[in-house]
Amino acid sequence: MTSIIQNGPFFEKFLNDPRYGQVDIQAITETVQKLLDTETNLDRPGMLLGKIQSGKTKTFIAIIALAFDNGFDGAIILTKGTKALSKQTIERISKEFKGFTDREMLQPYDVMTMPKKLTGYEINQKLVFVAKKQSDNMDRLFDAFSNPALRGKKILIIDDEADYASIGFKKTKEEGIQINTTTSQIDSIRKLIKNSSFLQVTATPYSLYLQPESIEIKGTEFKPIKPAFTQLVPVNKDYVGGDYYFNDSLDVENIASHLYIPITRQELEVLHKPDRRKFKIEEALKSNAISSLRLAIVGFVVGGCIRRLQDQRESKDVKKYSFLIHTESNKNAHAWQEDVVNALYDQLSDAIHRNDPICDKLFTEAYTEFVKSIQLDGFYLPPVQEVIELAKTALTEEWLMITKVNSEKQIDELLDSDGQLKLRTPLNIFIGGQILDRGVTITNLIGFYYGRRPKIYQQDTVLQHSRMYGFRPKNDLAVTRFYTEPGIYQAMKAMHECDSALRTSFENSDGDQSVVFIGKDESGLIRACSPNKILISEVTTLRPYRRILPIGFQTDYPTYLKPVVASIDNLVDDLGSTDGEPFLIDSDIAINILRKVQKTLKCEVEEGYQFDWDAAASIVGYLSGLSRNPEEQGKVWCLVRTNRNLSRTKSNGAHTLYSDSPDTARTESAVAKSVAINNPMLMLIKQNGLEENGWRGSPFYWPVVYAQKNVKTVIFSSEIAE
Known part of the structure; x- marks a missing residue:
């Protein structure tokens, strides 16, 4: 067993970082130990298995630091093919290693903006390359490592969101089974670098775990990636994930039992496209056709106001909150949903100005929804009238912002300096599709209206849509609601159970199929x-x-x-x-x-x-x-x-x-x-x-x-x- 150096210059920074507890340090050390002692070749990489939004990035960045202290010269981070995640990753690397960059001990590069040729001086530093799993990025990476001086370095390849593009075949009637282009490109880069270790990072191991030993495509044998070892990312006690959604929710004395609110398939169809036979937009405030969406939006406003009043009472800084609507991948549907939500906002604001009693009725119903979940854990419940008055203020003074996010350009403009969606006002509603799924962090998310119903539920995709997974304060959870169709909820529950079974098998036998x-x-x-x-x-x-x-x-x-x-x-x-x-x-x-x-x-x-x-x-x-x-x-x-x-x-x-x-x-x-x-x-x-x-x-x-x-x-x- 190789002796690990833990007090080297790169990892020492993380040893002294309060974000990393003893269990985190142990997992990081064990991972690097396995990378050094286990042959992680083209067919058998290591796997870092975490939960969705549970701190996987934090963990693999520290793994890179420890690897640098133990003989590795560089690292390649392969991200999901979105600008948002790529930008988030490069900015995170730059921030975490800033001191080393300033002292010219390390250089981070986005492969699409890096110099075409690195000097010997630069190559002799520790190098981190961030590349999207897209053809143009992979081609640039391949060109960079065609340099013999770079190709001979000891490189740690980290495949983030490994189940997204690293594994993949597609089947068409015309061409039969084809290896995904990116898959073969990754394979080529791994072959180009002679001295490398390979670590995959994922929260949904299903596609990795269920691969065949080999597959022959058009006369060429392709050996898909299967883990040589599995290292679990420690989960913080404040983490909220599938156990909370689908297990804790069965206990009526747990606030999780109030999380899920069913919506009908008919309502999702109304939100697909305009159809005045089903819904007239000028009736958004009263129409039964969008009753759940209306409750969700009003509930988000009321829940956010309750949380602000609670924080004010405890002399805490008040936070900004977010709500996500994700029912379609179709951009026309997003535009229609934006129209519907804006109409609801305008009609509700107008009703407030007119002192229409429907406002108090809607706000009171939303308030009532939160009473039991707030009281279950003994949190302060502000008086209903105080909440209603603040909700009216929020709507009349434009505290609520509605943003449609369905393109790379839009999301790039909306990211803050940390690569997270920027919350510009106290209450923020984001409407979008798959651009908002994995990798994009949406802070203080207390409402999620979800309706994606693919023809085939893919575990890695659907579970990653659950953007409310992550670290959540309990008093936020008391006003958090998840709106979805029962069939979708049951499918997600089945996936969670499958994921838990696989995870348990890893915990018990280090990835051996049990x-x-x-x-x-x-x-x-x-x-x-x-x-x-x-x-x-x-x-x-x-x-x-x-x-x-x-x-x-x-x-x-x-x-x-x-x-x-x-x-x-x-x-x-x-x-x-x-x-x-x-x-x-x-x-x-x-x-x-x-x-x-x-x-x-x-x-x-x-x-x-x-x-x-x-x-x-x-x-x-x-x-x-x-x-x-x-x-x-x-x-x-x-x-x-x-x-x-x-x-x-x-x-x-x-x-x-x-x-x-x-x-x-x-x-x-x-x-x-x-x-x-x-x-x-x-x-x-x-x-x-x-x-x-x-x-x-x-x-x-x-x-x-x-x-x-x-x-x-x-x-x-x-x-x-x-």
Whole structure:
């Protein structure tokens, strides 16, 4: 093992920096140690795995410093192909290493503006090159390293956002599978530099983890990048990410339970383009067509005012806040959304001048939305009238600024000296598309209206859209809201669960594959498959006691419902069921029951809810075959509960959500955890379906599939790539 020098001139600066705690220093040292001791060649680079907006850049900059003290002569940082991220990176490098640049010990370069030829004097300094993963940047980088004096240096190549362009193939009908141009260029540069180490930095390792060992394209074997080692970036206790969004949010006593507010697919369609049959812009203040957007905008104003009043009370400097609208990649849609938000702003301001009572009504509704989440953690709640008066001041004195950001030029003009979006007024709304996703930091973001629905959900792209991930003060979180369609929320939740499973496998075994990948083939059989065959668009992560159930549905009409429910009643009775006691049944019978229930429940597809019954049936079949007891293989525990009266919807502050817990933690879940050890459980919760509870007046079964305790983490896809 190579002995690491920690007290060298470059790294000493970071050792004394309070931003770096002991766990950070340990991770940085371990990374450089592995780079020195492990051959990170073309096929096996190291991986620095962090979480979205968790401090990965801070970490890899310190890694560069420590590497410089331990034999490395230079570094190449490959960034996502946007000017914003490239500018942010070069300015960050220049700032962090300014003292060394002033003493001519180090020179940072943007490859597109650097001198065409470096002098020997410059080459003898430590060098940092920042290049976008675009053809022109990569060509300039290749030209620079064609210089033998530079090519012979020991170089650390850092591929930031490694899953974005470093990996990639595209498939077209005309040309078949093609390597992405940038991918092959990176490969060429790695081959050009004879003495190099390669470190990839990512928060979404899915595409890196799921690659094949090799792939042949047009007669040429291309070996995609797979990690030689994985080093995890420490996560600060104040970090807010997927666990907060999708796990903590299940606890009604946690402020995270107030974060998510559903919006309808119809509203997203209204915001796609003008259509006066659906929405008249002059009615923005009252139209039901944009009720969630209106609530979101007014809520942002009220939430920002609450935070300013809280800080004033504690004699703190008041902050500026931001809100992001990201529903489309289409620039015409952005222009329309800007028109809608401006119309809402103008009409609300005009109503304030006219003392229209609708203003107090909207502000009060928004205030009510925040009351419980603020009180849950014991924060100061300013009086409602004081908040309303400040909100009116904010709108009439132009505290609110609405900015459309959908081009490189625009975002470049809007960045501050640190490469972050500049907040010019106390309240800032940004409307844009993918230009605002990864790499661009939006400070003090307390509202996010999200509606991107791609044909295929790519984990690395969709999760990176979550710009509210990062370090967030708790009192900001109390007024933070995330507006999205239920289907999108469920897709993001599935991706988070998959990401967590992969991350856990890295933590437990340093990247060794300990997650099982399975899929359903054309015949309907479940089989293990290569990870690269899994399609992220349709995944379910199975862990011990994972619940799988439909939500967001209405029952069929009684005429059609009653005979199916009666047949399930007869089937359950024939099996010898007693209300409350679990019993074993064949998996085929369990799947048959699920298929019968499927006919009775209709998901609210237009609102974004759906349930994959095929996947549920396949999962039951798979899990039932895992029993360690040969006599119980192919068996499923069945638990029947009757005479339940759960309402179809539940209240969450000022909002209504669909009920999602027909089973309760103290009863049914407790039974499942005590019984479903080696075999899964199918719960059949029979609801009375009363009209006063929002149903159609006829009993129905609500199924819940429970994975057993003894199950290895499984990533299941209902689709397998060809």
